[in-house]
Amino acid sequence: MSKSNSDFSVVGKRIPKLDAAQKAMGRAEYIQDIKLPGMLYGRILYSKYAHANIVKIDTSKAVALSGVHAVLTGEDVPEKMKMGFIKDNPPIKKGKVCSFRDEVAAVAAISPEIAKKALDLIEIEYEEQIGIFDPEKAMEKDSPLVHGHLKSNVLKMPWDIHYGDVEKAEKESAFVVEDRFTTQWVTHCCLGTSGAIALFDANDNLTIHTNTQIPSLAQKDFLESLKAMGLENKRVRVIKPIIGGGFGSKLDTYAYEHIAILLAHKCRKPVKIAFDRVEEFKATSTRQPTIIYIKQGCDKNGKLTFRDMRMVLDNGAHTSWGATTPSVMLMPISSLYRVENVKYVAKCVYTNNTYSQAMRGYGNPQATFAIESSMDMLAEKAGIDRIEIRRINRNQSGDETPQGLKITTCGLEECIDAVEKELKFDGKNEKGVGTGIASLIHVGGGARIYGSDGCGAILKMDDYGKVDVFTGGTDMGQGLDNIIAQIVAEELGLLAEDINVVHSDTDICPWDVGAHASRSTFVAGNAALGAAKKVKQKIQKFASKLFDVPAEKIEFKDKLVFVPGDQEKSMPLGKLLRKAHFSPGGTMLMAEYFYDPDNQNMGKELKGNMSMTYSFGAHGAKVKVDEETGKVEVLEYVAAHDVGRAINPLLLEGQVYGGVVMGLGYALTEEVTVKDGEIMNANFRDYKLFTAKDAVKIKAPIIETDDKDGPFGAKGIGEPGCVPTAPAIANAIYDAVGVRIKDLPITPEKVLVALKKKND
Amino acid sequence: MATNISFILNGDEISYEVKDHWTLSHLLREEMGLIGTKEGCGNGECGACTVIVDKLAVNSCLYLAIEVEGKIVETIEGLASTSGALHPIQQSFVKNGGIQCGFCSPGMIMSSKALLDKNPDANHEEIKHALAGNICRCTGYVQILESVEAVKNMGGQNE
Ligand code: FES
Numbered sequence: 001m002s003k004s005n006s007d008f009s010v011v012g013k014r015i016p017k018l019d020a021a022q023k024a025m026g027r028a029e030y031i032q033d034i035k036l037p038g039m040l041y042g043r044i045l046y047s048k049y050a051h052a053n054i055v056k057i058d059t060s061k062a063v064a065l066s067g068v069h070a071v072l073t074g075e076d077v078p079e080k081m082k083m084g085f086i087k088d089n090p091p092i093k094k095g096k097v098c099s100f101r102d103e104v105a106a107v108a109a110i111s112p113e114i115a116k117k118a119l120d121l122i123e124i125e126y127e128e129q130i131g132i133f134d135p136e137k138a139m140e141k142d143s144p145l146v147h148g149h150l151k152s153n154v155l156k157m158p159w160d161i162h163y164g165d166v167e168k169a170e171k172e173s174a175f176v177v178e179d180r181f182t183t184q185w186v187t188h189c190c191l192g193t194s195g196a197i198a199l200f201d202a203n204d205n206l207t208i209h210t211n212t213q214i215p216s217l218a219q220k221d222f223l224e225s226l227k228a229m230g231l232e233n234k235r236v237r238v239i240k241p242i243i244g245g246g247f248g249s250k251l252d253t254y255a256y257e258h259i260a261i262l263l264a265h266k267c268r269k270p271v272k273i274a275f276d277r278v279e280e281f282k283a284t285s286t287r288q289p290t291i292i293y294i295k296q297g298c299d300k301n302g303k304l305t306f307r308d309m310r311m312v313l314d315n316g317a318h319t320s321w322g323a324t325t326p327s328v329m330l331m332p333i334s335s336l337y338r339v340e341n342v343k344y345v346a347k348c349v350y351t352n353n354t355y356s357q358a359m360r361g362y363g364n365p366q367a368t369f370a371i372e373s374s375m376d377m378l379a380e381k382a383g384i385d386r387i388e389i390r391r392i393n394r395n396q397s398g399d400e401t402p403q404g405l406k407i408t409t410c411g412l413e414e415c416i417d418a419v420e421k422e423l424k425f426d427g428k429n430e431k432g433v434g435t436g437i438a439s440l441i442h443v444g445g446g447a448r449i450y451g452s453d454g455c456g457a458i459l460k461m462d463d464y465g466k467v468d469v470f471t472g473g474t475d476m477g478q479g480l481d482n483i484i485a486q487i488v489a490e491e492l493g494l495l496a497e498d499i500n501v502v503h504s505d506t507d508i509c510p511w512d513v514g515a516h517a518s519r520s521t522f523v524a525g526n527a528a529l530g531a532a533k534k535v536k537q538k539i540q541k542f543a544s545k546l547f548d549v550p551a552e553k554i555e556f557k558d559k560l561v562f563v564p565g566d567q568e569k570s571m572p573l574g575k576l577l578r579k580a581h582f583s584p585g586g587t588m589l590m591a592e593y594f595y596d597p598d599n600q601n602m603g604k605e606l607k608g609n610m611s612m613t614y615s616f617g618a619h620g621a622k623v624k625v626d627e628e629t630g631k632v633e634v635l636e637y638v639a640a641h642d643v644g645r646a647i648n649p650l651l652l653e654g655q656v657y658g659g660v661v662m663g664l665g666y667a668l669t670e671e672v673t674v675k676d677g678e679i680m681n682a683n684f685r686d687y688k689l690f691t692a693k694d695a696v697k698i699k700a701p702i703i704e705t706d707d708k709d710g711p712f713g714a715k716g717i718g719e720p721g722c723v724p725t726a727p728a729i730a731n732a733i734y735d736a737v738g739v740r741i742k743d744l745p746i747t748p749e750k751v752l753v754a755l756k757k758k759n760d
Numbered sequence: 761m762a763t764n765i766s767f768i769l770n771g772d773e774i775s776y777e778v779k780d781h782w783t784l785s786h787l788l789r790e791e792m793g794l795i796g797t798k799e800g801c802g803n804g805e806c807g808a809c810t811v812i813v814d815k816l817a818v819n820s821c822l823y824l825a826i827e828v829e830g831k832i833v834e835t836i837e838g839l840a841s842t843s844g845a846l847h848p849i850q851q852s853f854v855k856n857g858g859i860q861c862g863f864c865s866p867g868m869i870m871s872s873k874a875l876l877d878k879n880p881d882a883n884h885e886e887i888k889h890a891l892a893g894n895i896c897r898c899t900g901y902v903q904i905l906e907s908v909e910a911v912k913n914m915g916g917q918n919e
C-alpha cells in the first residue's frame with residue numbers, strides 16, 4: 001500500500017535549507033572568496049575575430065612586466081590537451097581561431113590588475129577569414145569550413161530516428177499541421193561567476209577548487225590533461241566550493257580550468273582564474289539554439305497519429321554537450337502524449353559562433369516549445385478543445401512509448417486538472433487577456449547518458465547519534481544536502497539536523513556521474529537510503545544481542561532504538577553507538593552503498609528506457625497583451641508537477657518557482673544577441689532577466705504518485721519548471737490576441753509585427 | 761594616492777588608509793576580508809554587493825571607498841546580534857526558502873533591511889520596487905518576496 005505523508009516524520013516536511021543560515025550571514029565561501037597563500041591570478045585573452053589565422057604573437061612585453069609569472073600561448077599547450085566529448089577543443093588555440101570566444105593567450109601575475117595589464121601588452125597579428133554564422137547556410141555544399149581539416153560543417157551524430165511508419169500515418173490522418181519554430185541563445189547567468197584555483201604539491205599531484213557539477217568526471221578530464229602534460233600516474237583532487245548557481249553550466253570542464261592547471265604547474269604556485277561578468281557572458285556556454293520543423297497529425301477524434309520533427313542545431317565552433325541535446329529532445333518528441341509514429345532528424349552544424357552546453361532541461365524546452373505550440377494549432381484545426389486534445393492523448397501509468405520509455409507512474413491527467421481548476425480556458429476572458437496550457441515529460445529517475453548512472457554514498461555514525469553522509473552527489477544551491485539529510489533521518493529515526501552531508505570533494509566522497517538530468521534526488525537519494533538501510537541492519541544486529549530479541553523486532557524513532565511494546569528494551573541511539581564502539585571486539589557503524597539504477601543506454605536503434613521513471617507536469621499561464629505596445633504581462637501562472645513524492649515541499653516549490661521564472665525569461669525577454677559571431681549584450685542591462693519587479697504570481701500544485709523506485713517515492717524535479725513555460729505563454733498570447741509567435745523570445749516588437757500583419 | 765578615512769562599520773569606529781580608486785566592495789572584501797558582500801557583476805547591475813550607507817542601500821561595487829568618510833556603513837556581517845542570533849530578516853529568508861545558492865542573499869537581505877528600516881509596513885509593490893535592483897537566478901523571487909512580507913513590521917530592529 002502506498003504511504004501517505006503522515007506516515008513520515010522527516011520526509012515531506014518543509015525543513016529550511018541546512019546551509020541557509022550560513023549563507024544569510026555572509027559566511028558561505030564561494031570561489032571568489034577563497035585565497036590561498038602565494039596565490040597568483042590568471043587571466044585569459046580571447047580572439048578579436050570570429051574566424052582568423054594567427055600570424056604572429058608577441059608576448060615579450062607581457063613577460064617583461066613586473067609581477068607577471070607566466071605567459072602562455074597555444075604553443076605552450078601540449079598537443080593532446082583537448083576538451084569536449086569529441087576532443088576538438090584545445091584550451092588555448094594555436095595558429096587559428098574559430099570564434100570570438102577562442103582563447104589565444106593567458107597570464108599569471110601577482111594581482112588581477114597586473115594580469116589584466118599584461119594581456120593588453122600581448123601583440124597579435126591576425127589574418128581574418130570569412131566566417132559562417134548561419135547553421136543552415138553552413139550545411140550547404142559550398143559553405144566555407146569552420147575546421148578546414150573536416151570535409152563538412154555537419155557533425156557526425158546519430159540523430160536520425162524513425163519509430164513506426166510516419167508516412168503511412170500521415171496519409172491516414174484527418175488533420176495535419178506543419179510549421180517552423182526557432183529558439184534563441186540564452187545563458188545560465190549564474191550569479192556567482194565561473195572560477196577555479198589549481199595547485200600542485202611537491203610530487204606534482206593536483207588539487208583544483210572549481211565550480212563544477214561533475215566532480216568525478218572533471219577529475220577524469222583533469223587527469224587526462226596531466227597526462228598530456230607528461231605527468232603520468234598523478235593524483236587529482238577536485239573540490240567544489242559553494243557555488244552561485246549551476247543550471248547545467250558546469251557539466252563540462254572548460255578552458256579556464258585547464259589553463260589554471262597549466263599556469264599553476266608552470267609557476268609552481270596556486271593560480272586562480274575567476275571570471276568577471278562580461279567574460280561570464282562571452283566565454284561560458286549557452287543553451288543550444290535550434291531551428292525546428294514540426295509536422296503532426298491526428299484522427300477525426302483528436303487522437304495523435306504521428307509526429308515528424310527535424311532540427312538544425314548551431315553547434316558553434318567547438319563541441320560540448322550542446323551537440324548531444326537531441327538525445328533528450330527525443331524524449332518529448334517520442335513520448336510527450338501517446339503517439340505511435342515518430343520521426344526525428346537532427347543535424348548539429350559547426351559555425352563561427354559560441355558553442356553550447358547543457359542548460360536546465362537539456363533540449364527539452366526547445367522541443368516542447370514546438371510540440372506544445374503545434375498541439376494548440378492542431379486542436380484548432382481539428383475543432384477540438386485544447387485541454388481536451390491533451391486529455392485524449394495523455395500518457396498513462398503502464399505505457400511503454402515508441403522510444404521504449406516505461407511510464408511507471410504518471411500524474412499528467414491530475415496536473416492538467418490542477419491547471420484547469422486554476423485558470424479559465426473557455427475563451428471568455430476580457431479583451432487582450434488569454435490563457436494557455438502546455439505539458440511536459442522529463443526524466444525523473446536518473447538518465448543513463450554514460451555507461452553508468454550511478455552514485456555512491458558512505459555513511460558513518462559517531463558516538464552521539466549524529467551521522468556523516470559522504471555523497472557523490474553535488475549540491476549547488478538546489479538543496480540536495482537537505483534531501484539526503486531528510487531521507488537518512490527518516491530511515492534512522494533522527495532529525496534532519498542530526499545529519500551532516502559532505503559532498504563535492506573527490507578525496508573524501510564516493511563516485512558519481514554528476515548533478516544533471518534532475519537525477520540527484522532520485523539517484524543520490526537512493527544511494528544514501530541504501531547506505532542508511534545497511535547501517536540500520538548493523539545496529540539492529542548489535543541491539544538484538546543487547547535486547548535479546550530478533551533483529552527485525554527493533555525499530556528506530558525519536559533518536560531511540562527500541563522494541564515496540566517493551567519499555568525495558570529501549571535505548572538512545574547515541575548510547576547504543578557508544579556501546580558498539582567501546583565494547584571489547586567492538587564494531588564500527590559505517591556503511592557504503594552504490595546505487596546504479598536499472599535504466600538503459602539507448603543503443604544503436606536509439607531506443608531504451610533511459611530513466612527509471614518520468615516526471616510529468618502541466619503549466620498554465622494567464623497573460624495580458626497590450627495591443628498598443630505589444631507588451632505581454634503574465635498575470636497568473638500555474639505549474640503543476642507529478643513529483644512522485646515531495647521530500648521537502650518548501651525546496652521543491654523553490655525549484656519550481658525558479659524554473660518557471662527562468663522559463664519566462666526564455667519565453668519573453670532573454671536572448672544573447674549575436675552579430676557575426678560577436679556577443680553584443682554581455683551585461684545584465686542588455687541581457688534582460690526577470691527582476692523582482694516582474695515577479696509573477698505562481699501556484700505550484702504538487703501531485704504525488706509515489707513512484708515505486710524513488711526514495712520514499714520521489715522523482716526528480718530540478719529541470720521541469722522551465723520546460724513547458726514558453727509554449728504555455730505562446731499559447732496564452734494566441735488565445736489573447738490571435739497571433740502565434742514561433743520565434744523565441746516573444747518580444748513586444750515581434751508581437752506588434754504579428755498584430756499588424758493580422759490586422760492588415 | 762591614499763587617504764585616511766574614518767567611518768562607522770557595523771557599529772565599530774574604523775580608520776583606514778584607502779587608495780582613491782578603491783571601491784567600497786574592494787575595501788570590504790579584498791582589504792578587510794568581509795566576504796559576505798558579494799560581487800556578481802562589479803558594474804552596478806546585479807545588487808549582490810548591496811550594503812547600507814547612511815540608511816540607504818547602495819551598490820558597493822560602484823561606491824568609492826573614500827566616500828564613506830564620516831558615514832555609517834552596514835554590511836551583512838553586522839546583522840546578526842553579538843550573541844550570534846540571526847536578524848529577523850535573515851531568519852525569515854532562511855525559514856521561507858528565500859535562499860538557494862545564496863549568492864544574491866546578502867545583497868537581497870541588505871536591500872530588504874534598508875527598506876524595512878525606513879518603511880516597516882511596506883506594501884507588496886514597495887517591496888518589489890526596493891528589490892528590483894537585486895538579481896536572483898535561483899528562486900524566481902517568489903520565496904524572497906514571501907520572506908520579506910513575513911518579516912514586515914519586525915524588520916528594522918536587531919533583536
Ligand atoms: S556587483 Fe555591484 S551591482 Fe553587481
Ligand code: FES
Nearest residue numbers: 861864896897898
Ligand atoms: S539564491 Fe542563487 S542567485 Fe539568488
